[in-house]
Amino acid sequence: MMLLAIDSGNTNTLFAIHDGKNWVGEWRIGTDATRTADEFAVWFYQLMNMAGLDFKEITDCVISTVVPQSLFNMRNLARRHMGVEPIIIGEEGVEIGIGVRIDQPQQVGADRLVNALGAVTKYKGPLIIIDSGTATTFDIVSADRHFEGGVIAPGINLSMRALHEAAAQLPRIEIKKPDHVVGKDTVSAMQSGVFWGYIGLIDGLVRQIRKEDGRDFTVIGTGGVASLFEGSSETITHYDSQLTIDGLYEVWRLNK
Incomplete structure (x- = not known):
């Protein structure tokens, strides 16, 4: 058995082999x-x-995408070049293993449900899942495996690009933790604002969610x-770079 998992986001598409x-x-x-x-x-x-x-040993394929226009070509990749009928997150009859409350x-993105499934398989709920991509999402998953809503904020790369494009004298910068909060030049000041600004966003929202909800996430x-x-x-207790593909594996396992 060799599984190809494809996670197509707004910025990047991940291919992974299990x-x-x-x-x-x-x-x-x-x-x-x-x-x-x-x-x-x-x-x-x-x-x-x-x-x-x-490549010829691929026997199965599971696809999650938030870009519907790309699905046709990814489905054809599996069918024509691998001889495999892919499991598509969100299509009728595909079991996700997560309730939606x-x-x-119907408005919940496939990537958020896949993350939720990957998380509840590995960690005890209730959970807050913070996914830092094109958008930064905060998703609430209950102890009884239900997606309960969340928060969507601009992603860190999107914010940096907007800063550069809107202000003629501000350069493009790399994302890194600055040595000091107060920058002594333009680049370090921007890096501090972006990095520590997002730390404040993350920790502030998590605290507010806990205060409003009352559960120990x-x-x-x-x-x-x-x-x-x-x-x-x-506030972040675990870092898990494989959460999405682990969720895709679980979707494949449930439907296989």
Whole structure:
């Protein structure tokens, strides 16, 4: 058995291979809804070959995407180049393993439900899942495995780009923890504002959620830049970069 899990976000698309016991490879490519199944196949075949894995041994595929326009080509990748019918998160008949307890259940992104499933499989609820991507999301998952809503804020990269594009004299900067909160030049001042601003956003929202809700949440950080906050956030208790693909594996297991 060899499972291909695809998580297509607004900025990047992650391809990961599970051999039945462990994740044995992960690769990322910029999300582009116009990229064809053939282009995906050439790119992915080469990367698998470099990792010593055989493209032809893929037996299963599970796909989560928040970019509907890209689904057609990813589905064709699985069908035409792998001979596999993929499991698509959100399609009728696909079991997610998570209840949805909000006013508009159909509005919940596939990535948030997959994260919720990955989290409840590994951690005791209730949970707050903080996913730092294009957007920074705070998702509430109950101890009885129900998604109960959340908070959506602009992502850290989006905020940095907006700062650069809106102010002519502010440069593009890398995300890093500055040596001091008060910057002595433009770059360090921007880095401090972005880094410590997001720490304040994260810790402030978690405290407010706990105050309003009253439950003792376990807080999990995941997503592309979450590891940057390790050791700085006072509220995140676990950092888990594999939360989404672990959720995809669980969806595959439930439906297989």
